[in-house]
């Protein structure tokens with residue numbers, strides 16, 4: 001079956017007693033066993049009978065199974081946020097005394113996780129320019145646990161050469177972990193690019209129009225011992241497993257992901273082209289525009305669609321606040337890939353807790369607005385943006 005069919009028709013592991021065609025929401029904490037042997041098998045990982053919903057639940061398993069069918073992964077673990085996916089994956093891979101090779105161009109909380117939280121447990125962050133392959137090679141040593149990258153950085157929209165990074169990392173026995181939130185996994189094959197572990201904020205494209213916060217850890221089976229440690233150490237002991245209501249909503253989101261993504265990407269391209277001509281906009285930054293510096297790298301790796309995230313630069317920081325405060329249709333909100341078009345000033349919000357020097361070192365600019373393009377008619381969005389610019 002093709003991906004879009006698998007997204008809808010991947011079956012339940014066990015038939016439903018009533019023949020339900022949508023996976024029911026199993027709002028239960030525990031499961032009764034017919035006898036002690038079956039109970040012991042479940043607790044010791046010798047069967048896939050669910051035992052306790054901190055580590056396994058039929059509704060969540062079904063969501064994980066659909067992701068597995070779509071990606072061809074060896075294992076998929078659904079957790080309760082994108083940050084839980086990133087932190088659980090990195091904790092599974094990394095021990096005290098090791099280092100993570102990554103970039104300064106990271107989602108704000110991911111940067112703080114690696115440079116603050118994990119740092120407190122004796123893990124070193126090596127922030128380098130991941131578009132410089134020589135720098136990647138120089139940064140990896142015998143204590144490197146993984147290279148961590150975002151496939152399209154947010155909000156700089158930088159795209160690194162993943163196969164080149166992966167070939168260096170793998171030659172030194174180091175895993176590649178990629179945050180692929182920016183482009184859905186239905187559009188490209190992360191494993192073929194050399195990604196070992198994919199982490200995703202399913203809050204974004206997959207949730208189905210911002211219904212719920214969630215995360216995914218997609219394990220391609222290429223890192224020895226990862227699956228065992230992930231399921232039987234990290235997942236059990238940190239307790240970040242997805243809840244069944246979220247899995248239900250995100251399974252529905254997965255069913256129409258392809259349709260939403262196609263329209264949102266087409267809308268984003270149309271908007272980017274039309275914004276270039278508007279008075280008051282200094283720069284439009286979108287990887288779907290052929291003149292974008294990373295357009296070719298993005299097309300080569302992730303296919304022709306550029307996703308729904310773009311940034312615009314205005315003349316000054318104050319112009320950004322004036323613009324945002326005048327918006328009437330576009331929502332002043334964080335999040336990405338909602339059905340609604342959203343706008344935010346990353347400098348004063350997502351990256352606001354960092355010092356100005358740190359923000360500048362991460363290439364966050366006080367003149368940048370990030371836009372997540374929704375499913376509306378772009379005529380209305382253009383009209384709103386135009387009036388908010390004071391035109």
Ligand SMILES: *Cc1c(COP(=O)(O)O)cnc(C)c1O
Nearest residue numbers: 081082083107154181201203214
């Ligand atoms: C939103 C986001 C995250 C964090 O995900 P949550 O679901 O909010 O925890 C991580 N990485 C990227 C690229 C994101 O856009």
